[in-house]
Amino acid sequence: MSVLLKRDGLIVSCQARADNPLHGPSFMGAMALAARDGGAVGIRANGAQDVQACKAAGLPVIGISKVFTDGVPVYITPSREAAEELAKAGADIVALDCTPRERRGDAPETLVRYIRNDLGLEVFADISTFDEGLAAEQMGATYISTTLSGYTSYTEPKPEGPDLALIEALASRLSTPIVAEGRFNTPQLARSALVAGAHAVVVGTMITNPREITRAFAQSLAARP
Numbered sequence: 001m002s003v004l005l006k007r008d009g010l011i012v013s014c015q016a017r018a019d020n021p022l023h024g025p026s027f028m029g030a031m032a033l034a035a036r037d038g039g040a041v042g043i044r045a046n047g048a049q050d051v052q053a054c055k056a057a058g059l060p061v062i063g064i065s066k067v068f069t070d071g072v073p074v075y076i077t078p079s080r081e082a083a084e085e086l087a088k089a090g091a092d093i094v095a096l097d098c099t100p101r102e103r104r105g106d107a108p109e110t111l112v113r114y115i116r117n118d119l120g121l122e123v124f125a126d127i128s129t130f131d132e133g134l135a136a137e138q139m140g141a142t143y144i145s146t147t148l149s150g151y152t153s154y155t156e157p158k159p160e161g162p163d164l165a166l167i168e169a170l171a172s173r174l175s176t177p178i179v180a181e182g183r184f185n186t187p188q189l190a191r192s193a194l195v196a197g198a199h200a201v202v203v204g205t206m207i208t209n210p211r212e213i214t215r216a217f218a219q220s221l222a223a224r225p
């Protein structure tokens with residue numbers, strides 16, 4: 001089956017929250033251009049404005065819509081309305097939380113069907129465990145991504161490194177392309193995701209968040225005995 005995200009490709013997540021000095025579509029659009037020039041094959045972006053800005057790079061864009069609600073754990077594209085806005089902004093692929101956790105919005109199977117059949121877009125399922133990946137395949141997701149490993153109550157505490165064991169388990173037993181995402185903080189780790197069977201790798205913080213990259217350097221210097 002042919003899919004938009006190229007095999008062995010790097011996808012760069014261009015996201016900056018409201019408290020980040022780089023927040024906003026002009027900065028995220030520029031990040032997408034830089035990622036394209038560096039060799040990325042896709043972009044992940046949050047919210048309609050950033051999705052629209054990132055489209056200028058001419059790469060497939062995975063759109064997400066983070067909707068935070070007090071006391072509700074699910075925040076990545078929780079409803080049909082959120083998915084529809086991303087489609088209108090030009091997203092080629094819509095990512096959503098595919099965990100069975102409590103949500104305000106639509107059930108993941110409803111959303112997967114809606115994105116594929118009504119919006120006519122590819123579906124990127126963010127999951128945290130093997131069973132969630134299996135369920136996402138049965139729902140008809142186009143890609144299954146390890147985005148939420150370490151970020152659900154039952155996979156916490158978040159380990160230092162990425163979840164290569166989950167990628168290997170999913171890739172060896174499912175037929176849906178598996179995307180590696182979450183804490184791929186070096187080129188070597190990204191490559192090890194492909195060796196574990198990933199179709200492609202998403203990198204965010206270590207490419208597009210200078211504040212966190214600076215923090216890592218500053219903390220390392222401050223730790224000198």
Ligand SMILES: CC(=O)N[C@H](C=O)[C@@H](O)[C@H](O)[C@H](O)COP(=O)(O)O
Pocket residue numbers: 013015064147148151181182183184202203204205206
């Ligand atoms: C858990 C969650 O909400 N992850 C988010 C999903 O869109 C982003 O904040 C991450 O930056 C992205 O997954 C890439 O991961 P990393 O920044 O570790 O390369």
